[in-house]
Amino acid sequence: MLNIGRLARVSALLALLGTGQAFAATDTPATSSPQEIIAASCSGCHARDGEGRWFRISDQRKTPEGWQMTLVRMQITHKAQFIDPAGGDGDAALRTLVKYFADTQGLAPQERAPYSFILEQELNTIEEHDSEQFRSMCARCHTGARVLLQRRTEDEWRNLVHFHLGQFPTAEYQMMGRDRDWLGEALRDVVPDLAKKYPLQTDAWTQWQAAPKPALAGRWRVLGYMPGRGDFSGVMVTGAQDGDRYTVVFNGQFADGEALSGSGSAIVYTGYEWRGTLKIGDESYRQVMAASADGAELTGRMFQRDHDEWGLRMRAVRETPRSELLAVQPGFIAAGGESLLTLVGINLDGAADLGPGLKVLEEVSRSAGQILLRVAADDTAAVGVRAIRVGKSDLPDAITVYKGMDRLQVEPAFAVGRVGGDGGSQPVVQAIFDAIAWSNGADGEAGTQDDLRIGRVAANWSVAPWNEQATADQDVRFAGQMDKDDGVFTPAGAGPNPERKYQTNNAGNLKVIASVDRDGQTIQGDGHLIVTVQRWNNPPIR
Amino acid sequence: MCRHTRLYDRAARAGRVAMLTVLVATPLAGCADKGDASAQANAGPRDFLVVMNRPNKLNLVDLKQRKVVNSCDLPGDYGPGTVAMSPDKRTAYVLTNRFENIYGVDVDTCEIRFSARQSQGDERVKSIGSIAVSPDGKEVYTHQNPTRLLIDRYEVQDARVAVFDTSAGLEARPVRTFPAPRQITIMAVGKDGTLYMGGRDIYAMNMQTGATTVALASQSRNDPLESLRDSLTVWPVGDINDEMVRMYSAAQYKDASQDLASADWVWGFERVDLATGAVETKVFGPLEVVLFSGMARPSDPNQFYGVLTQLKKFDVAAQKELNSVDLEHSYYCINFSTDGSEVYLAGTFNDIAVYDADTLKKLGNIALQGGDMALANSRVFSRAL
Numbered sequence: 001m002l003n004i005g006r007l008a009r010v011s012a013l014l015a016l017l018g019t020g021q022a023f024a025a026t027d028t029p030a031t032s033s034p035q036e037i038i039a040a041s042c043s044g045c046h047a048r049d050g051e052g053r054w055f056r057i058s059d060q061r062k063t064p065e066g067w068q069m070t071l072v073r074m075q076i077t078h079k080a081q082f083i084d085p086a087g088g089d090g091d092a093a094l095r096t097l098v099k100y101f102a103d104t105q106g107l108a109p110q111e112r113a114p115y116s117f118i119l120e121q122e123l124n125t126i127e128e129h130d131s132e133q134f135r136s137m138c139a140r141c142h143t144g145a146r147v148l149l150q151r152r153t154e155d156e157w158r159n160l161v162h163f164h165l166g167q168f169p170t171a172e173y174q175m176m177g178r179d180r181d182w183l184g185e186a187l188r189d190v191v192p193d194l195a196k197k198y199p200l201q202t203d204a205w206t207q208w209q210a211a212p213k214p215a216l217a218g219r220w221r222v223l224g225y226m227p228g229r230g231d232f233s234g235v236m237v238t239g240a241q242d243g244d245r246y247t248v249v250f251n252g253q254f255a256d257g258e259a260l261s262g263s264g265s266a267i268v269y270t271g272y273e274w275r276g277t278l279k280i281g282d283e284s285y286r287q288v289m290a291a292s293a294d295g296a297e298l299t300g301r302m303f304q305r306d307h308d309e310w311g312l313r314m315r316a317v318r319e320t321p322r323s324e325l326l327a328v329q330p331g332f333i334a335a336g337g338e339s340l341l342t343l344v345g346i347n348l349d350g351a352a353d354l355g356p357g358l359k360v361l362e363e364v365s366r367s368a369g370q371i372l373l374r375v376a377a378d379d380t381a382a383v384g385v386r387a388i389r390v391g392k393s394d395l396p397d398a399i400t401v402y403k404g405m406d407r408l409q410v411e412p413a414f415a416v417g418r419v420g421g422d423g424g425s426q427p428v429v430q431a432i433f434d435a436i437a438w439s440n441g442a443d444g445e446a447g448t449q450d451d452l453r454i455g456r457v458a459a460n461w462s463v464a465p466w467n468e469q470a471t472a473d474q475d476v477r478f479a480g481q482m483d484k485d486d487g488v489f490t491p492a493g494a495g496p497n498p499e500r501k502y503q504t505n506n507a508g509n510l511k512v513i514a515s516v517d518r519d520g521q522t523i524q525g526d527g528h529l530i531v532t533v534q535r536w537n538n539p540p541i542r
Numbered sequence: 543m544c545r546h547t548r549l550y551d552r553a554a555r556a557g558r559v560a561m562l563t564v565l566v567a568t569p570l571a572g573c574a575d576k577g578d579a580s581a582q583a584n585a586g587p588r589d590f591l592v593v594m595n596r597p598n599k600l601n602l603v604d605l606k607q608r609k610v611v612n613s614c615d616l617p618g619d620y621g622p623g624t625v626a627m628s629p630d631k632r633t634a635y636v637l638t639n640r641f642e643n644i645y646g647v648d649v650d651t652c653e654i655r656f657s658a659r660q661s662q663g664d665e666r667v668k669s670i671g672s673i674a675v676s677p678d679g680k681e682v683y684t685h686q687n688p689t690r691l692l693i694d695r696y697e698v699q700d701a702r703v704a705v706f707d708t709s710a711g712l713e714a715r716p717v718r719t720f721p722a723p724r725q726i727t728i729m730a731v732g733k734d735g736t737l738y739m740g741g742r743d744i745y746a747m748n749m750q751t752g753a754t755t756v757a758l759a760s761q762s763r764n765d766p767l768e769s770l771r772d773s774l775t776v777w778p779v780g781d782i783n784d785e786m787v788r789m790y791s792a793a794q795y796k797d798a799s800q801d802l803a804s805a806d807w808v809w810g811f812e813r814v815d816l817a818t819g820a821v822e823t824k825v826f827g828p829l830e831v832v833l834f835s836g837m838a839r840p841s842d843p844n845q846f847y848g849v850l851t852q853l854k855k856f857d858v859a860a861q862k863e864l865n866s867v868d869l870e871h872s873y874y875c876i877n878f879s880t881d882g883s884e885v886y887l888a889g890t891f892n893d894i895a896v897y898d899a900d901t902l903k904k905l906g907n908i909a910l911q912g913g914d915m916a917l918a919n920s921r922v923f924s925r926a927l
Contacts, residue, residue: 045694056694159695166689166696169641169668172725178742179761179770183698183724496871502851503871 031086061151064102065540083465106270109207115145120301121308136176152327154195213271214295228432231329282374337380350391357381422493426534433487435459435514459514466509479508558642594623596913614652621916658714671776685726730777730786769793841882
């Protein structure tokens with residue numbers, strides 16, 4: 001049962017203890033051991049069995065964010081006080097427990113991988129679930145990922161059902177709750193199913209616990225793509241500190257030269273869960289990444305703390321003495337055209353071989369990490385995806401040669417923006433779109449196997465009513481503004497609008513249209529944008 | 543008017559019913575805000591309306607004057623604000639304080655004559671809009687959803703109906719409890735004392751023995767030509783018609799193949815005649831927009847009205863919409879004057895809109911002091927001052 005005043009306090013606390021402060025590597029840990037802190041902080045309610053296992057606590061595994069949400073909930077709802085018996089700070093005691101639980105009762109990399117999107121705050125992701133029952137019983141209120149990023153004993157899954165209905169009694173009254181015996185179905189069907197599919201003990205976890213954990217200090221070549229901004233490359237230098245903490249210096253730029261550079265710190269949970277906090281200009285950024293088992297790569301997303309819709313999907317590749325071509329930006333060239341291409345890599349050495357039909361007109365600049373080339377493609381250059389080689393390093397699928405830009409695809413195909421501001425506690429959530437060009441391929445038909453995805457292109461952007469109702473309600477007028485050059489939609493202010501029919505919110509159901517003029521022809525693509533009301537409760541896993 | 547507390551958002555416009563989720567409460571201490579009811583000169587019977595709003599006020603509205611004549615500040619937090627009247631129409635029994643407490647309030651003096659904290663010890667009890675008073679006024683009933691808050695876990699308990707003695711004072715405890723189905727919202731009591739409860743079906747409970755039967759099969763109908771019925775209501779209305787009524791939506795299939803694409807989506811109502819116990823279910827019109835509450839016009843049972851962003855009037859026999867007007871904002875809870883001439887729209891914000899029942903022309907607004915009514919229901923009754 002929600003309560004706004006309470007929620008505001010909860011949100012504030014969650015924000016305070018969110019992916020930022022709880023994960024900041026500069027925060028010192030508590031002096032006492034985790035077991036001492038558990039005994040001092042948790043044992044008032046949680047008993048210990050003869051084997052030293054804590055009731056409830058020891059029967060669950062989850063991500064660092066999952067443990068953080070649990071501990072913060074204990075603090076808010078049950079007034080738990082996190083105590084360092086050695087006299088240290090309570091927040092430090094809490095951070096120590098998050099680290100301890102994530103390390104000792106976390107998820108194996110392959111258990112976490114299918115649901116990375118929710119940790120990375122990729123909130124326009126549309127989940128697909130095999131089971132209609134799971135979707136309506138669990139994933140109608142929060143993501144399915146929130147559930148599937150947990151492992152529990154059967155008793156613990158059962159306790160979770162009791163917690164849900166005890167804490168949120170209207171769950172069984174809501175749509176997809178009141179159409180069934182919700183509690184009966186949850187206890188009879190859902191609990192055994194989750195216990196079978198997502199048990200506490202798994203081979204994956206046992207193996208990961210036994211596996212050596214990579215050290216993650218070093219110099220990393222960064223490749224990325226930010227929706228709304230485009231390709232990115234940079235360098236990240238990480239320095240080891242105590243307790244799986246790292247210093248982070250991040251330097252890079254977008255394809256248009258604009259820099260994205262700053263510094264901060266990171267902490268690694270569970271041996272691979274990289275969580276960074278960076279200051280870049282005036283903005284605070286989070287890094288949520290996973291390290292590969294060999295420590296050669298970090299992949300994930302770096303997003304703005306206060307506007308997580310803005311984020312860089314990134315891959316950081318550890319620099320070694322080996323020469324390695326990692327990316328070509330942009331990854332496309334028109335047959336018969338000319339382009340500036342940036343070859344991004346590590347220790348790039350030797351001539352660039354772009355294959356038949358692509359000719360280097362000029363090497364504009366060269367460094368060990370980057371080669372800038374002016375390239376011409378013959379009219380007759382073979383259309384398709386091809387490899388590029390620099391010296392001894394081959395990069396398969398490096399670039400797409402295309403002939404004719406036939407259509408546009410708007411990405412994401414479906415996005416949610418949220419009204420905000422206007423005196424309310426929640427900021428506007430923007431919706432960010434890219435126009436992706438496609439070629440229909442040799443057969444000239446869209447939707448066939450030889451279609452070529454070209455890449456992100458500049459476009460003219462507009463919005464239109466999605467349907468008749470949106471026309472009648474003047475959604476285009478009220479819901480917000482689309483930047484015609486950038487594809488960024490900024491929703492309007494929050495709250496009932498007296499100028500609108502029914503004084504309703506500035507919600508809207510819009511078609512997003514991207515268009516590009518090519519040789520006198522206009523090609524167009526569209527997507528779907530729902531502008532809706534604020535989210536009041538924004539924990540690290542939604 | 544609170545901008546952050548609306549249940550209904552544009553999802554509903556897109557054809558989905560907003561869920562019972564947002565229930566807001568603000569702490570409040572305080573007592574009676576004595577009104578001027580006693581100052582009214584006219585002593586003959588007239589229509590009044592009671593309704594609650596934030597922060598935790600019970601309002602008595604003189605409908606003839608279209609004016610709030612008394613407003614009582616109640617202790618604790620708000621929600622849901624469901625109200626049921628005593629037979630003499632002097633005491634309002636309200637469910638509030640985060641769905642947990644019951645107060646029996648003298649609507650003229652604001653004196654709290656009865657109260658019950660349903661949560662006791664390690665058991666937290668929530669009632670979702672379910673409160674009713676026995677015909678003799680001696681008992682008040684709620685449907686309880688208990689959860690035991692154990693030291694390291696919650697344990698959901700079986701749902702039950704609790705019976706309180708209205709003369710038990712300010713720390714009343716149930717005098718009887720009976721096991722009850724889960725997922726109950728609205729309740730009403732028949733003339734013979736039977737308690738009717740709206741849940742997945744409409745159930746009838748004997749309040750002496752607790753014996754419960756299905757009075758009206760709703761989800762358990764098993765009609766091959768109709769989809770599962772959906773009924774969302776926390777607004778007990780209909781008592782001025784001596785009925786318990788709730789709307790449902792369903793798809794009516796063309797044949798046993800149950801093809802949804804060719805099915806007709808309809809609005810219907812389910813009702814219990816509180817005088818006789820007879821039940822009735824009828825389709826009254828096509829499902830074109832979401833409606834939250836509805837009831838028949840007191841003067842003409844063939845005219846059924848529903849409300850959310852529009853006020854709609856249907857001809858039940860013809861299953862046809864007769865008239866529809868857009869409202870200034872959404873209103874959740876409908877009610878009528880006892881003679882059926884006026885419609886009163888409450889819920890959502892903090893004003894009651896008055897419409898002419900014949901023409902659906904707006905006649906005025908009655909402003910409440912304070913915040914949103916949110917999920918509150920209104921009760922209309924006629925009595926002397």
